[in-house]
Amino acid sequence: MPIEMEINGSTAPRSAYVTWASSACAITQTENEELTVTLRNEPEPGGGRVRFRASAADDYADELTVTLPAGGRVAFQIAGRFGSPSTRDRDTAIVVVDDAGNERHRKPLMVRIRKNANHLTEDERDRFLSAMVRLNTVGVGGLIPFLDVQNMHTAQADPEIHQRPSFLPWHRAYVLDLERRLQAIDASVTLPYWRFDQPNPFVFDRDFMGVPTDSGELDFTATNPLINWVSRVAGSGNPRIRRYNFLVIFGPPGTDPQIRPFDPATARAVAVSNGQLDTVNLGADPVTGDHAFDRFRQMEGDPHGAAHVSFFGQISSAATAPADPLFFLLHCNVDRLWARWQWLHDGYGGPRAYELVGQGDRVPTVPRLGDFADDTMWPWNQDRQPPRPNTAPGGAFPPGVVSAPRPTPTVGEMLDFQGELDPASDLGFGYDDVEIDHGGQP
């Protein structure tokens, strides 16, 4: 091959996935004379779009002309164009055109972005659901990969992962871990988010997250992969997902309240008081208006907890919630709300972005193990000594197309998720409505 292109440090197709963040690329030629080429983006109809720049010092543009020395290599960067994510695997391409207009190389890729579940295409929905069920199925060697995901979020793990400053960073790592496991099954899948402050007719449908029967278990279509979903909660039977959407109706004084189903297809989650902007505002000091993470993290109660308890069923308890796939869409939205707060208030680093700077891991005088920015996180650090839980085996964080986080991630590594402060911090995911600030990006 006279010309080759690397994306994320590799020519392999499995690396050709980008987000809004800058991805390091390079083009190489093996011919013996200098060659000037132009790089352009050619998406399929409705496909993702990318932009180019020579280096971090430049602005992004729709094309880039480079001169390749004989047998040489030139580095450049690409980034997904905000507002134009892919909908299918490799639905866009970088074409390399020489001075005469001849196409010399074509590199398919995907702008892989987390999206509002209510706006997925049917194909995106089906691929996500199928990957979820395959992850939760007995595989080679009798292993069920999803079991580890369930066992990270148990009653015993509750004090490690909830009710503390690291709640948001830990759950960012948790959903990214799940997403990378899904991508090992189908590389085109991202975790969608459930906007629990809005009606979601596409999500709460028999083809997607299901519709409850009168007794509360979910009903699905014959083609929905979730008809095969199995609860992996230790000690549980084999229940169909139970998720009854309840609305408490208070009549006039003196009458009994009534419980009726509410329809999340036409209403927001009933217990949620804080909408998206209310949630962002939680970060503000009521007097000064200054924003800080230690206030923003109140959102663990409402909307996070409130979204959980808007239903009867597995999702309404921390120990059982992963048994309902909606849980992961809920947490993806919790993470997105944090990402939006970070975007609006430059919350990617420093004490304002996360108050517990430094290390508390096993420091005898520091009781808040796992809360400090430099602390490693359970279970990836395999620290199963009390007070840490021992319900999940842990081990190296699943690899992605980017190098972060490290196999044993710290709390602090979860903050700069798009590499705003340091490109090496990019965790390899982005949201369809959370921008990134890099030079020249519209």
Add this chain to the structure above:
Amino acid sequence: MSDRDDELRAAEGVRTKQAEATQRFFDDACDVEDRLAAASSCGTFQSDENIRRGWAMVADAEHDPRLRAAAVNGLVHALAEEPDRIAEAIDKLADDTEPEALRVGLLVALQNTFFSSSASSSYRPQYLNVLRKIVEEQLPQLRKFALEYLALAGDDYVQRRLIEGLKTPERALCEPEVAIQLLANDLHHDAVPVLRDIVASPPNAASKREALRNLASDAQSAPTLEKVALDGEEIPEVRHLSAVGLFQSDPSRAVAVTRKVVEDESADDELRAAMLNTLTHLTPPDAEVDAAFDGYVAELEGKTSSEPLAKMARLYTSRRRG
């Protein structure tokens, strides 16, 4: 003006509207219905003053119970941060002289708090004890909440009461199909014979469905699951869930049974599509390849007029081909 500036401006607008709504909610001069309408725009109370007014409203029996319940909803963050308030809320929840509307509001807020407050864990035994008391009260709406939350916690008392209700319907706390779903959160051995009895002599169709579903890991029930999956007289949904259950206790038998139903052209097409869906996703990696069956499915897409069946035939074939 950047998108960020627009968003910050919108957030400021929401803050102003929230302040107005909160003022209206606490305004005794306003009509109760107006105040309840304002509650939905208050968000959670943030300032010390609003938190103080919220607690005062909850404590004041002279206020409309619906307003008191709405105030509890706005105090979720404050509740999580003040251990004494958790104890107070649990006491009020236990108080059967308080209106049911307030107690329901407290129950939802407390369940949220036990999801997200480090202050709450020491109060959990007390909370569960109150839920057990509520189970025996004659307030069906409040009981629904208590049953759900106790069952999720794997509470022994509620497990015993649910099984008792399945054996003795006049002692039942809820419908049998709901009782089985709740028991399934933590299915003890002593529930299995009860489920087998329900399959043999079901009080209604829904309870048979739930009992069959939860006998999946009971090896003794595997022949029953197989029989039901192949029974053309049985409801398609029940046949399918029996096949899915069989995949847990005897996967190779389940593959054979499921293939048989897919090949049965007299069976309901939706059922065949569901069975093919299950084969696509649950066939173990070491299952014996059946080339004749795979060939049959490959042709099915072009032959069938059923959209779901064609869709699943396409997916099955594409997966088999890798």
